[in-house]
Amino acid sequence: MGNNQIPHYHLFIHPLDITDLRRDIWCDDPVPAVMKFNKRKFEIDIVYRGSHIREFDKKSYFVSFHKPSLFRKAKEWHLNAEFKDPSLLRNKLSLDFFAEIGNLAPQSRYVFLVINGRKEGVYLEIESVDEYFLQKRGLPSGSxxxxxxxxxxxxxxxDLDKKVKDSLLLGYERKLGMDMDDDSLQEMILMINTTSREEFEKKIHVIMNVDKYLRWLAGIIFTQNYDGFVHNYALYRNRENGQFEIIPWDYDATWGRDVNGKTMEEDYVRIQGFNTLSARILDIExxxxxxxxLLETILKEYFTIEHLRPKIETxxxxxxxxxxxxxxxxxxxxEFDREPEFILNYIEVRSKYIKxxxxxxD
Known part of the structure; x- marks a missing residue:
């Protein structure tokens, strides 16, 4: 496969199983399928993924492998349609940007999907954040x-009904770990919200990798993902040092466009962020x-037209x-052809705003 080609995945799903998928788009029960790629055959499970994106004509999928159980050192991955992003670039551009400025972030690549002989188009294959994600990076096990x-x-x-939560686990789904890891998550949230300023300053670096948190916050600020403060992330707790790190996820509503693909003004997300933890950390001088x-370094080295134009154009x-x-x-x-310049213009005006x-x- 040449450098100017993207992988083609040929999926074969029984028509009755396709009917089952379409009957209830909100059902998370997968159906069996076969994937053919480079003369190899894989037995897989497949199901629609996402929240509001399930209603779009071009569906996004969650794929898990059975025989063989691993593909490219992964047991599962996500195929994102990027339906509302006219550029198809924003999610990958964001995840690559997060990694470049020092965050843990999923790897992604473009693929072309064909289902039962019908072309479904360009998709973004995104690495799942799971035990294999940690193994690939040589990271300690954790939750x-x-x-x-x-x-x-x-x-x-x-953040949904503006009431005190019945449980501090609301909004979270444990992907990896044990019951005790749920306890650690709740303790972290409780500490963030109930300790005095003095106690918070003493404890926060023990339970949170603050440097990585600030890099994640910077990533949100530059890409301007408004939803990133309350979801669109995963929490990894390193079992060796007990620290949490935040991993970005689903960053298609970025680089100057919102979740509906509409223009988002460059001053929409303030540089201090919006959640409680950001406010408390930035309260410490x-x-x-x-x-x-960190923002000054990124403005100078990474969030520039000169640095990002070649990546966008490639x-x-x-x-x-x-x-x-x-x-x-x-x-x-x-519309697709106009988007690279739209994104570059966003970089220019957002950069000025942040500066x-x-x-x-101060």
Missing amino acids: IHYAIDGDANLSLMS HYRKQYKN MYELIRPYVLLDPYKKEKLD NQLTKL
């Missing part, structure tokens, strides 16, 4: 919790100074031939 809705706001109050220095040129074959995107080619706001961190 992983997915933040699945607005209750995962690291607060005692629900040396962390605030560390965060400001991705765009890679997938454009396949967008022509995508039944959901080929009629919107003009002008830095004094708020």
